[in-house]
Amino acid sequence: MKKEQNFGFRKNFSLIVIFIALISTFFVLSLFVAFNYSKKVVENEYVSEKINVLEHSMAPYNDFFQNKLTEISFYNGYLDSLNASKYIDSVLLSYPFVEKVTFYDAEVKNSPIADGLTFGNFSLGPKASYDYSKLNVKTSVTVSKNIGDEFRELALKVTNYLSHLDTAKVPSQDELFTVFTSVRSNKITYLNIPQFDDLKAYKQLLRKVEMPPVVFQQDMLSFDLNPDNIKILNIRPKLYQNIEIRPITYDPLSKKLDNISTEVTLPGPFSDYKLYFTSSKTFINYAILREFMPLSLILLLIYGVLLLVAYLIFRNLNINQKMYKLQYDFVNNLTHEFKTPVSVIKIAGNNIKSSPSISAQEQKFYGRILDEEADKLNGLMNKLLSFTQIENRVITLNEEEVNIREFIESTIESHKLKHPDFDFTYELIGKETIITDPVLLGSLFDNLAENAYKYSSPDKKKLKISAKLSKNKAEFKFTDSGIGIPSSEINNIFKKFYRIQNQYNQNGSVGLGLAFCKELVDFMKGEISVKSKVGEGSEFLIVLPFN
Incomplete structure (x- = not known):
């Protein structure tokens, strides 16, 4: 029996060892997979999150381009130098990337305008221009000597659009905004959008339709932009160690082997520049570890639970084996304890039965034996009964x-x-x-x-x-x-x-x-x-x- 129990113990121990080896192998493989997954996540984020950084950094520019720029049209061409100064001051204060603004107080006439553009009876030209910057609040110059290329470029673009305008259909605001806005490298020029009736009148002037002398007021503003003044918002400081604005042709000759870089081109007038992201491999490794640690802790917790389960199973198996051994020994010993007095009683009874005559001395001898062995049986029975009663608290x-x-x-x-x-x-x-x-x-x-x-x-x-x-x-x-x-x-x-x-x-x-x-x-x-x-x-x- 002892040999069988030892075999059972070795078998249980071997099974538990195999189980622990399997879950340990699974744990190591899971850590390996989790680490590679964390590495892949960080690498993908390093490439994809640059778009979010770009969107947050360019949010002021988008607000300027989509909202502030269109305020010019609210004046319907009647923006004087004083109101222009207030408007431009708010632009220069709110948007650091705007370095200089040129205001053209322009008009459309059906007679030629000096230094303007004339097509048919349609003439577009400036009456005066003003320069605004953060250093010089306002500078007035003569019209004939300060007409920028941006004015002529946008005037030609508008004139070309008017020549193809379908006056039977009202154009959309997005279409008009695209036509009356010129985006060049580091420069945006905007001409206020006229009313649709004015556009139809401009169309007639292009067709040389005769009409009395007319004058339409227009306002054109040209914004000089500096991308170096864009405030970079690094919303992922644990991913990107350094972010710079560089020319699109920038390619550092001294690239360090332990650095990782990526880039994204700036939109609109800043398209000649890019956001250039760099992080050292050590910095990226820390980011991978931050991503990996929660996964590893979860796996470690699962591994610990499985080890605890293995321990509890092994402990219960050992307890069951010990209980089985105790019960086996109890039955054997109890059988032996009962068997001895029963055997003595049986022998004494057979001797009495087989003897033709029993003397008084033999009778006394056999009686004492029967009495002692009966007392042993009775004592053993009483002990078992008493133990059960005490254990179950029934007395x-x-x-x-x-x-x-x-x-x-x-x-x-x-x-x-x-x-x-x-x-x-x-x-x-x-x-x-x-x-x-x-x-x-x-x-x-x-x-x-x-x-x-x-x-x-x-x-x-x-x-x-x-x-x-x-x-x-x-x-x-x-x-x-x-x-x-x-x-x-x-x-x-x-x-x-x-x-x-x-x-x-x-x-x-x-x-x-x-x-x-x-x-x-x-x-x-x-x-x-x-x-x-x-x-x-x-x-x-x-x-x-x-x-």
């Missing part, structure tokens, strides 16, 4: 006053009758009476006395009982000179069915004696402990509440 304490001196002397006398070679001594300190259950107390005394006799060599069968009754508790010490208990077994001796392997247990022991004592003491709301030294003896201490 109650029957408390009465007990004289401890008389109780100890009665116990000694009883055991001396069974074991004449048993050397008993006792001492009593304090009071002599206690309120307790005499039957349960007697079971405690009998079990400890039997153990002291059983586990002692023939020349050391001694037991000293000490009783100390104080105001709050009663202490009983049972000191023997037996074989002692190994320190490694102290925590096991009170377990049910547990037996210490020694020469005194070879002839059968159920393993209930000390477990029964522990149950009794617990039931009586007391405590039991033991001190022992191998080869010198043991001392059991029982402490019961004093009533």
Whole structure:
């Protein structure tokens, strides 16, 4: 049986080791996959998040281009130098990338305009122009000497559009905005959008339709932009270590091998420039680790749970094996304990049955044998029954006053009758009476006395009982000179069915004696402990509440 149990233990241990090896392999592979996934995520973000950085950084420009620029049309061409100055001041203060603004106070006539553009009866030209910058608030110049190329370029674009305009259909605002806006490198020029009726009148002038002298007011503003003044918003500082605005042709000759870079072109008038992103490989590795750490912690938690499950399974298997061994030993020992007296009774009965005549001496002899063996069976049955009743708490304490001196002397006398070679001594300190259950107390005394006799060599069968009754508790010490208990077994001796392997247990022991004592003491709301030294003896201490 022991061989089979050892085989079962080795088998269980091997299965658990295989299970741990499998989950450890899975854990390592999962960490590898998680790290590669984190690396891929960071690499993809490094390429894709630059668009978000661009959108956030260009948000002021988009606001200027889509909202602030169109405010010029609200004046319907009647923007004078004073209002233009207020408008431009707000632009220069709100949008740092706007460095200079040129305001053209223009007009459309059906007569030629000096320094203007004339097509048919349509003429578009400036009356005056003003330069605004952050250093010079306003500078007035003559019209004939300061007509920029942007004015002529936008005037030609508008004239070409008017020549193809379908006056039967109202054009959309997006279409008009595109026509009346000119975007060049680092420059935006905008001509206020006329009313649709004015556009139809401009169309007639292009066709040389005769009409009385007419004048239409127009306002044109040209904005000089500097991309170096765009405020870069690095919304991913843990991903991009450095972001710069560089010319689109920028290609640093001293690229470091440990740097990673990417770029994205700026929109509109800044299309000759790009956002240039650089991060060191060490910086990117930190970003990968930040992405990887939560995944690794989750995997570590799962791995820990699986290890705990493996440990609990292994522990339960071992407990079950130990319980099985205890139960197996219990059945074997109990069978042996029953078998011996039954065999003796059977032999005695057969002798009586087969004998033609029995003398008085033989009758007395066989009667004593039958009586002793029956007592053994009855005692064993009573111990099992009592243990079950105590364990399941189906009995109650029957408390009465007990004289401890008389109780100890009665116990000694009883055991001396069974074991004449048993050397008993006792001492009593304090009071002599206690309120307790005499039957349960007697079971405690009998079990400890039997153990002291059983586990002692023939020349050391001694037991000293000490009783100390104080105001709050009663202490009983049972000191023997037996074989002692190994320190490694102290925590096991009170377990049910547990037996210490020694020469005194070879002839059968159920393993209930000390477990029964522990149950009794617990039931009586007391405590039991033991001190022992191998080869010198043991001392059991029982402490019961004093009533």
